[in-house]
Amino acid sequence: MMQAPLEGLVQTGADLFLAFVLGALIGIERQWRQRTAGLRTNTLVAVGAAIFVDLALRMGGAAEAIRVVAYVVSGVGFLGAGTIMKEGANVRGLNTAATLWGSAAVGACAGAEEWAPALLAAAFVLSANTLLRPVVNQINRRPLDTGGTELTTTVYLIVARGQEGDLRDAVTEILEKGGYPIREMRMHPFGRQETEIAATLLTSSVVEEELDRLVERLEHLGDVHQVFWHQSPGE
Incomplete structure (x- = not known):
């Protein structure tokens, strides 16, 4: 059932605003640590994913939205590859690329009007980048043979x-x-x-x-x- 133009516009605005806020929250943590993809990049990825999914829902329904989500995942994969750099024996940027995927997923949920999953997804992405960092540091510091x-x-x-x-x-x-x-x-x-x-x-x-x-x-x-x-x- 088609929504009235004004009602649909308001809903789209709300979806994009949520994607903007959650993408910015993820990006602030990345910017604070001076990563390659920071505040603006994560926000744009989340909002962009939300726009595509929202548009697909309105033009083609749920089936079309599912196809668009698959395209978003592929597109963000190329974007993430650009953040991965090899410096000698070290590979840097893998976590940044994974975070961009997370931002895209958050945006896709918001664009599909699935606000609760969007909030949960953003919380888990932020937790992975903040709460797990001390654990990783402790494991890496353990002396090995x-x-x-x-x-x-x-x-x-x-x-x-x-x-x-x-x-x-x-x-x-x-x-x-x-x-x-x-x-x-x-x-x-x-x-x-x-x-x-x-x-x-x-x-x-x-x-x-x-x-x-x-x-x-x-x-x-x-x-x-x-x-x-x-x-x-x-x-």
Whole structure:
């Protein structure tokens, strides 16, 4: 049964508003963490999915809407692929791509006037990106047997020669207090007046933002000229 034009327009506006709000909520969390697809991208994906599903419902009914949802899923798959990047042995952007799929699903529910499922879907997407993050970090920090370690993370420091002894203890303390105990520490001459300290971490995985903050602390130690970290396949 066709809705009156004004009534249908009001319902469409309500559906799109819900998709806008829920997509923005998901996007705010992504923007806060400075991910590739942030506030605007997730909002646009949710609203776009809602528009397509709403239009299909009004023009072709439920059967057409189902086909449109399938097209939305395929289209968002291509969009998500653009956020996935491979950097050496690391693959980044998988979670961002999955979040875009979640935003599209939320928008599709809103466009189909299924408000309760849209709210639940948004809640679960947000929970996956926030509540599960500490769990993932704790699991990744658990030391594994050397043979089972996929990536080895090493922190390198270029320091003034003759200061290695004092800096060794300071580096160990900062990294261990930050949750990254050292498995092995090596020292090599670096040029004529410097020494390279290579501290291999015990953990099998790291949180980049946390390790970057620890590197900044190490840079402020006296006689430290340069600090950086690198990941390589485990031996």
